[in-house]
Amino acid sequence: MVDAVSHNVDLASGSTWSPREVELLEVTLQLLQENGYDRLTVDAVAATARASKATVYRRWPSKAELVLAAFTEGIRQVAVPPETGTLRGDLLRLGELVCQQTAQHAGTLRAVLVEVSRNPALNEVMQHQFVDQRKALMNHILGQAVDRGEIEATAIDDDLWDVLPGYLIFRSLVSGRAVTPRTVANLVDQVILPGLTRGAR
Amino acid sequence: MVDAVSHNVDLASGSTWSPREVELLEVTLQLLQENGYDRLTVDAVAATARASKATVYRRWPSKAELVLAAFTEGIRQVAVPPETGTLRGDLLRLGELVCQQTAQHAGTLRAVLVEVSRNPALNEVMQHQFVDQRKALMNHILGQAVDRGEIEATAIDDDLWDVLPGYLIFRSLVSGRAVTPRTVANLVDQVILPGLTRGAR
Amino acid sequence: MVDAVSHNVDLASGSTWSPREVELLEVTLQLLQENGYDRLTVDAVAATARASKATVYRRWPSKAELVLAAFTEGIRQVAVPPETGTLRGDLLRLGELVCQQTAQHAGTLRAVLVEVSRNPALNEVMQHQFVDQRKALMNHILGQAVDRGEIEATAIDDDLWDVLPGYLIFRSLVSGRAVTPRTVANLVDQVILPGLTRGAR
Amino acid sequence: MVDAVSHNVDLASGSTWSPREVELLEVTLQLLQENGYDRLTVDAVAATARASKATVYRRWPSKAELVLAAFTEGIRQVAVPPETGTLRGDLLRLGELVCQQTAQHAGTLRAVLVEVSRNPALNEVMQHQFVDQRKALMNHILGQAVDRGEIEATAIDDDLWDVLPGYLIFRSLVSGRAVTPRTVANLVDQVILPGLTRGAR
DNA sequence: TCATAAGCGAGACGGTACGTCGTGTCTTACG
DNA sequence: CGTAAGACACGACGTACCGTCTCGCTTATGA
Incomplete structure (x- = not known):
């Protein structure tokens, strides 16, 4: 847990x-x-x-x-946990944050990706800056949801914690399809939340 | 002549x-x-x-x-529908296929990504080769699942149809974390299927 | 001979x-x-x-x-033999030519000297361009003087043939003392010609 | 203090x-x-x-x-007059000295030459260290020869006093041809001495 | 049969960015 | 205060790559 x-x-x-x-x-x-x-x-x-x-x-x-x-350095915005009071609110806020950051730096990110795949040291930095920070954030959000009784602790998967940001990044970076707030909402309501609350069924 | x-x-x-x-x-x-x-x-x-x-x-x-x-030229490949008989089987098969293809072309994909954002024509081709083909495949799979009564037709979202392949591609391409068959299975069971069957709750 | x-x-x-x-x-x-x-x-x-x-x-x-x-390339002026008709006239003309060339390119020559001493290939070129050509010229002048009976063939030394141009180059390049036409005349009359005709004494 | x-x-x-x-x-x-x-x-x-x-x-x-x-600082050296008792001996000794010094400092000399043409102060020092010192030496040698009656006082030319050292320096520094003791001897016997004694003909 | 053309290899070229290195100035911290 | 250490602005060096170009050589048709 x-x-x-x-x-x-x-x-x-x-x-x-x-x-x-x-x-x-x-x-x-x-x-x-x-x-x-x-x-x-x-x-x-x-x-x-x-x-x-x-x-x-x-x-x-x-x-x-x-x-x-x-x-x-530019991406490292003070990632203060959303703290909206509900899991859904937190996830929506997180999704918007990811979209905003990714859209802003899409070109740069793509350029950097090439180097990252070649240079292990860069990869290291990239992981730390991007992945670990976001994971901590996500854990914080989910942990609070568990505390509030919104989801069960067993619903948290250590491997798939990044489906929300990951898919959004995919949309901006790989697929050429723009992400709208509606997209984020649908993603949270139709995919992420059902996955987290499936045990409550 | x-x-x-x-x-x-x-x-x-x-x-x-x-x-x-x-x-x-x-x-x-x-x-x-x-x-x-x-x-x-x-x-x-x-x-x-x-x-x-x-x-x-x-x-x-x-x-x-x-x-x-x-x-x-290199990634042109025929996308045969899985046809395993169950939605879960089809999705697992599709996930494995995506992983295999992505892993094979990871370097090239990353390299091309840089150009995609600059060259609209390349973006066009990218969409056609990668996205549309896969979308048709996914629609085929989901359509059969609807026919079999496994899910309801309303569960199919025209925007979020690519969460499964998209997240897997994200994992291989952007995040440095490798994808295992276990990852695919968990993704299907804990995220995709709950999302598709959420109305049946 | x-x-x-x-x-x-x-x-x-x-x-x-x-x-x-x-x-x-x-x-x-x-x-x-x-x-x-x-x-x-x-x-x-x-x-x-x-x-x-x-x-x-x-x-x-x-x-x-x-x-x-x-x-x-710049130095390679068509070094046509002077052909003044007398040994003294030829030597004076040659001296003036050397002075003129050396004065014109003194700075460049000094700069090039440093490299020449390091790079054997450059040295080779330098020798060919500068030394061999001048030696041929000098041999031509002295040969004609021998033909005219002005000096004896034995007066020609294969080692010291370049005292005239060599000293003049020294004056321009190493010593800071300018060379005047008077200097050249004195050099020819008091040093070079006495050396060449010493056997006729 | x-x-x-x-x-x-x-x-x-x-x-x-x-x-x-x-x-x-x-x-x-x-x-x-x-x-x-x-x-x-x-x-x-x-x-x-x-x-x-x-x-x-x-x-x-x-x-x-x-x-x-x-x-x-490196080339500062006391110039002791040869004092061999004969003009020819003094000149040979002087020539050998010049060769030895030049060979020892050839690289440095070439390097410094580049700067000499640009820096008047350096030129000044160069003249003092190298030229004036040697000129005094040469004057000493020739003066003794005059005293001994070997040459006439009128044979001393204030402009061409440095043909011996100058040509030798040229040989070492500019021309790539090495100087042997034989070269020095020939230079003295076939060029310098005939020039100094030409009036005695 | 020969010539005119069109495609090709080879590679020089103008332009431009890269990454390195040296000079001479400057600041910081130590003794 | 003088010094060691070394960062800094400036700017030249030599390398590498892109996209354009010219040169001959081969081949393939058309008179």
């Missing part, structure tokens, strides 16, 4: 960038969203930040890693 | 590649899977195929379109 | 640069004389010649070799 | 280097001879001397001046 209370989400920390580094990452993210991955040039990043290319390459050994760092 | 013989017309997809073109696409696909999109070079394709770059660019106006063509 | 007649000086040939290469070398030489060796950039050469850097580096593997090539 | 002891005043040249500075110059000279001018890096000098780059740049405002200082 998941301990929903003592779990320390601690999403805000995890990386320690110096002010200069944060500045570089912000510039990178900015240019990334304006131009896309391969029209972004490291020279442009350096020039915009009034930095030297050496300064950039001292921290991140390649353009791909720079972009990944900028991306994970 | 048109030579009706020397053109290998593939009626299933409508594409018409000459033997030389197929050869180039095969080389491209090979190198694509080995190196990924951006470590694949057109020079390497030409050199490996003992062709001139002009020969490549005469057919496909850019590296992206070359890769797209190679990819769509 | 040196054969002054059958010796084929052939100074105009010896290198076969394509028109494009000649163009690049001319631009290089131009910028070289304007800016000096290390304020010359390969980027500037390429840009000025409306060429790609790759085009430059395809022919010459480094900036140093490019500059050397440009230099030797 | 001025520390009059810790300054190692070299009265012969007027330079005043502290022990730490001498250490830096020695390292510089060492690396200069090993690598040549432009493969020598200030970073390497600092690192080898376990010093900071700031420490280097505090004393010498540029790499060129550092190298100049190291060079002049």
Whole structure:
């Protein structure tokens, strides 16, 4: 059973960038969203930040890693648990959050994916930044639902916890079909909640 | 005079590649899977195929379109409906099929994903090759389940029909977590089937 | 005894640069004389010649070799034997020629010297372009003087043939003392000619 | 308070280097001879001397001046007159000395030559260290020869006094042809002495 | 039978981004 | 205060790739 209370989400920390580094990452993210991955040039990043290319390459050994760092930094929004009071409300809120983040960074994410599959270190970071954080969040939500008696603790599957965000990411990233709030609502009501409450049938 | 013989017309997809073109696409696909999109070079394709770059660019106006063509050529496959006799069996079979295909083309898929967001034509092809085909398959499976009385026709959602393949693809492609047969079974039993039969509760 | 007649000086040939290469070398030489060796950039050469850097580096593997090539190309003035009719006149003319060439390219020569001492291949070229040509010229001059009976054939030393140009080059290149026509005249009259005619004493 | 002891005043040249500075110059000279001018890096000098780059740049405002200082420090040497008793003996001894010195510092000399043309101060030092010293020596030798009646005083030319060392330096530094004792002997016997005694003909 | 063309290999080319490295300036922390 | 350590801006170097182009060589038809 998941301990929903003592779990320390601690999403805000995890990386320690110096002010200069944060500045570089912000510039990178900015240019990334304006131009896309391969029209972004490291020279442009350096020039915009009034930095030297050496300064950039001292921290991140390649353009791909720079972009990944900028991306994970940009994505790390303070993932405060929704706390709407109901499981359904929490899930809807979570779904909207995922959609918003994914839509915003879809191009970047796709670009980064290629590198991630090649570089185990990047994969590591990616997993930590993306997966683990979201899992903690989900556990928190489900744990509260268990506490409130909305679902049974046995309904929580350690393998399939990410169907909600995963499918939404698939929709934005792989399938070209846009996700609407209606889509999220249907997903929660027709798929996720039935799956979680199937034991109550 | 048109030579009706020397053109290998593939009626299933409508594409018409000459033997030389197929050869180039095969080389491209090979190198694509080995190196990924951006470590694949057109020079390497030409050199490996003992062709001139002009020969490549005469057919496909850019590296992206070359890769797209190679990819769509590579993943073209007939989707035979499972026909196991039960909805659960069909879904399990479908899930395994998706996993197998995705695993096989994971590198290529990731590589192509980058281009999908940039190239509307590629997106079009992607939808046709991957999505529509699968949707027809899914509709067939669900239609039979309705006929057998396993689920109600209203349970079929035109928007969320791809949760099963979509989540599995997410797992292989985006998340780094491998998919096991157990995962597929759990997904079908704990998420998909409860969603489809929720009205029968 | 040196054969002054059958010796084929052939100074105009010896290198076969394509028109494009000649163009690049001319631009290089131009910028070289304007800016000096290390304020010359390969980027500037390429840009000025409306060429790609790759085009430059395809022919010459480094900036140093490019500059050397440009230099030797620039220096290869049609070294037509003076033919003034007297040994003294020929030597004076030769001295003036050496002074003029050396003064014009002093900076470049010094820059190239550093590379030459490191790269045996460059040294080879340098020897051929500079030394061998001048030696042929000198042999031609001395051979005619022998034919005219001005000096004896035994006065020609195969090791010390380059005292005249060598000392003049030293003056321009190493010592900072400028060479005047008076210097050349004195050198010929007080050093070179006495050395060549010492046997007639 | 001025520390009059810790300054190692070299009265012969007027330079005043502290022990730490001498250490830096020695390292510089060492690396200069090993690598040549432009493969020598200030970073390497600092690192080898376990010093900071700031420490280097505090004393010498540029790499060129550092190298100049190291060079002049390295070649400073007392020029003892040969005193063999005959002009020919003195000249041979002088020639051998020049060859030995030049060979020893060939790399450094070539490296420094590049800077000489750019830096008037360096040129100044070069003249003083190399030329003037040698000129005094030559004057001494020739003066003694005049005293002994070997040559006439009018044979001494104020412009061409350095043909002997100049040509030898040319041979070592510019031309790639090595200088042998035989070369020196021939030079003295066939060129220098005939030039000096030409009036006696 | 020969010529005119069309496809092809080979690969040079302009352009442009990458990642590296060196200079000379500067800051920080130590002794 | 001088120093070691090293980050920093600037900018050149040399490499690699894309997409275009020209050059000959082969082949395949049309007079």
